[in-house]
Amino acid sequence: MQCDQVADLLPQIVEGTVPADRRIVHHVDACLRCQAELAQYRRLLRAVHQLRTQVLEPAPGLLTEILAGLEEAGERGALRSLLTGRRVAYLSGLAVAAGAAGAAGALVLANRSRRMRLAG
Amino acid sequence: MGRDGAERLELVRAASSGDRSAFGELVELTYPEAYTLALRLMGNEDDARDVVQDAYLRAYKGIRRFRGDSSFSTWLYRIVANCASTQLTRRGKARHEELDDAGVADERPDVDPELRAEGAFERDRVAAALGRLPDRLRAVIVLRDIYDLPHEDIAAELGISEAAAKVRLHRARRKMREHLYPLRGDQPGEESARAV
Numbered sequence: 671m672q673c674d675q676v677a678d679l680l681p682q683i684v685e686g687t688v689p690a691d692r693r694i695v696h697h698v699d700a701c702l703r704c705q706a707e708l709a710q711y712r713r714l715l716r717a718v719h720q721l722r723t724q725v726l727e728p729a730p731g732l733l734t735e736i737l738a739g740l741e742e743a744g745e746r747g748a749l750r751s752l753l754t755g756r757r758v759a760y761l762s763g764l765a766v767a768a769g770a771a772g773a774a775g776a777l778v779l780a781n782r783s784r785r786m787r788l789a790g
Numbered sequence: 791m792g793r794d795g796a797e798r799l800e801l802v803r804a805a806s807s808g809d810r811s812a813f814g815e816l817v818e819l820t821y822p823e824a825y826t827l828a829l830r831l832m833g834n835e836d837d838a839r840d841v842v843q844d845a846y847l848r849a850y851k852g853i854r855r856f857r858g859d860s861s862f863s864t865w866l867y868r869i870v871a872n873c874a875s876t877q878l879t880r881r882g883k884a885r886h887e888e889l890d891d892a893g894v895a896d897e898r899p900d901v902d903p904e905l906r907a908e909g910a911f912e913r914d915r916v917a918a919a920l921g922r923l924p925d926r927l928r929a930v931i932v933l934r935d936i937y938d939l940p941h942e943d944i945a946a947e948l949g950i951s952e953a954a955a956k957v958r959l960h961r962a963r964r965k966m967r968e969h970l971y972p973l974r975g976d977q978p979g980e981e982s983a984r985a986v
Contacts, residue, residue, distance in 0.1 A: 710971040728825040
């Protein structure tokens, strides 16, 4: 194997996502450059992993801003659902009124045709 | 599960069923970590603030859909990553803070060389080097190596293929390694010439 082929795999080998097969192990054992590169990747990943525990100081006032934004979004949502509710009620009212008007009209027509039949 | 974990789970459950104050408490518990991730992804405080606010709004709107397959933090990290990606794309940020050929500047040259390998200093050097990576490379190494997100999730949140995410990660690590711990024969700038 060549250094270039091995070098591409070194970070994954350190990470444990790629197993080091016999040919890679054989190459690294005999290659000082790849040994050094492997050691440096170990060092790098260890150093990067250290950042996992680090929490950076949030900017002042950030929490207040986030909560205010959420409050506003919540109010917008509540207003929207209120308007939606009113719209539904309004449309339902229209539908009921239209239904009632239709029923009344049908009754009038029925009565009229009955009277015409009796008169005839 | 620890007390904090149980408390957080209880808050997530309450927030999922519409309890706004429970969501507010979740924000108080988690916003420093969300901000830390946003700052690492965006590289500056103003953008990080915008990203965190946007992320919590999205989280608030989507909390009912949170199924608990992952922890709340992981779910939140994905949202933060997605918001950061959107923000970076929208602003079309042309960043020029790429690592230069001279490597990462030593901000504490007067420190005893023997102490340089010690934790805090090493951590600062790595954080500074991360901050100077191009956005697209920094995002993958932050999400994978610091926040431990799977390649699949990283690809989904950044809007790239899984293969592209892996290639970017490889280049990011290589670039970091070459600049933080250069070996004889390394050619700085070689990686940056090959854009993903």
